Amino acid sequence: MKTLPINQLKLGMFVQSVTKQTGKIRIKNQGWVKTQGSIDKLIKAGILEVEIDPDKTLTLNEENKVVQKKASPPPAAEKVEQHNPWHTTHSVSAEMTKANSLYTEAKSLQSKAFDDIRAGNKIDVAPFQELASGFIDSVFRNQDALACITRMREKDAYLLEHSINVSILISIFAKHLGIDRDIIQEIATGALLHDIGKINIPDNILNKPGKLTDEEYQVIQNHARFSKEILEESGLSGIAVEIAAFHHERLDGSGYPFGKHADELSLYVRMASIVDVYDALTAERVYKAGMEPIKAFKILKDGCPDSFDGDLVTKFIQCIGIHPVGTLVKLESQKLAVVTHSNPTSPLKPQVKVFYNAKHSRYTEVHDIDLANSRCHENLEAAIKPTDFNIDLIKFFKHSILP
Known part of the structure; x- marks a missing residue:
């Protein structure tokens, strides 16, 4: 990220956030600046400084117009009565009822999917896709509501809650990165189902409080392979299956179960590996207390660049915050x-x-x-x-x- 005075903002730049202003301004959306009128509106609204993502800058054609690219609309500013966090249209209190309902629905849906697999049936992915869409809508209205609920951990519900939390957190992360909504839905769906293969792991290994033996560790590594197979049999493909299959792979090839390297891991898989580890570290378990977010962030940073993408880890920390909602x-x-x-x-x-x-x-x-x-x-x-x-x-x- 790079911070610029508003008078240095140019056409084609991607505005990530407002960093300095004279009034109380809410930015409706992140996006590319495609017209001089957009810049003029930001100046008129009292914005003095913005944060841009140089990696997303668009090129100009001969008429000095930005090359069109499918993306969110350019940023627009509007005055509000009170300060609101970046990119919100609802207050936390207004969004909390819907967010809590979505979370409850997600736990019920996860339980049903596990029951279906135990019964030898394929899972119905359509409800998961609809739920992912609901998560994304809530995140764009006010991400703090769902983010807060992810901190309400039940010690004996890790298997259900972990995938739900990863889906929510990666949706927030993807929004922060400016990824298109239709792609976020694929990411969120894959995250919801990324650990579904654990249903095929014996409970005595899955819930073992102590250190796993080498043989037990080899067994549990197969859950990602099982997740891939289950999703493919259910008709999913593309990004969602990638996340389920490769979320334990690492950049240096030390991950499992396929031993893939950096050049084989997409942006979305790299994101998923970071969020998956973060949520696992901060989770309350029957046999361990959850780690404070700031300590989890340190472990992620220490894992760069061998295991995790350092640039993405930094952006994830910026996105979630040093003291995340619910801390x-x-x-x-x-x-x-x-x-x-x-x-x-x-x-x-x-x-x-x-x-x-x-x-x-x-x-x-x-x-x-x-x-x-x-x-x-x-x-x-x-x-x-x-x-x-x-x-x-x-x-x-x-x-x-x-x-």
Whole structure:
């Protein structure tokens, strides 16, 4: 990414986000600048500085017009009453009901698919495609709602929730990268089904809390191969099958089960491998606590460039945020809060919901704080684990976040 003053914005550039402005502006969409009028509107709206993606810059023809390319429309600005995160059309509270309904539907659909396979039947992929479309619609309305729900982890529901969370997170990531919506749907569908092959792995290996033996590890490696076969038998192909088959492959060829190398792994597979590992590391399991996002990010960065695409890891961290929505944080005042709204332009100043006083070890009246507000004197100190203060974060989510 590259930051530019608005007077240096040129035709053909891809605007990723607004980084400085005089007023309170909402950008309706990311996209290519195709007319001078688009630039003029941004200037008139009070935008001073933007972030562009140089890799997506379009070329100009002889008439000094950008070469047409199927993509989202150019960015447009509109004034709003209050600050909204990048690329949102609904508030988190307005989107949360729909997001929660989608998540519940996804868990039911996953369970049915596992039952179908156990019964020797092919899975019906159409409902998964429709669900993926619903995820994408929700992400484009306000990604923070679904992102928050992905943090409500049940320890005994990993097999169901992991694929759902990967689908949601990769949809958010793909939107951040400016990928076309029809491609995002293929990506999200593949992510929803990427671990379906685990149904063919014995439970004593799949749920083993300790270290796997070499023989057990070889057995579990086959789940990606099984996922590929199941999806192909169900009529899926292309990107969705690639993600299911290759999400454990690594750039240096050390992955499994096919031992593919970097030049054989598409952008979408590289994205899936990053998101898959991130969600697995941050997941609550019966036999292990979930890792804080910032520690998971470090592991991903340490895996570059041998295992993961370094540029994509950096963009994923930018997309999800240092303290993702749903993260429990401690403020310098010793108050505990949950991050409820992301702040792409100032990641260390999100909006939070305060509910606990760590100094006095007691719950307090729940209230919202925008750390980016100039009148706010609170600062974020660190992300923390709920277990550090014996807090049932799932219970808090259900009573205070969900409608």
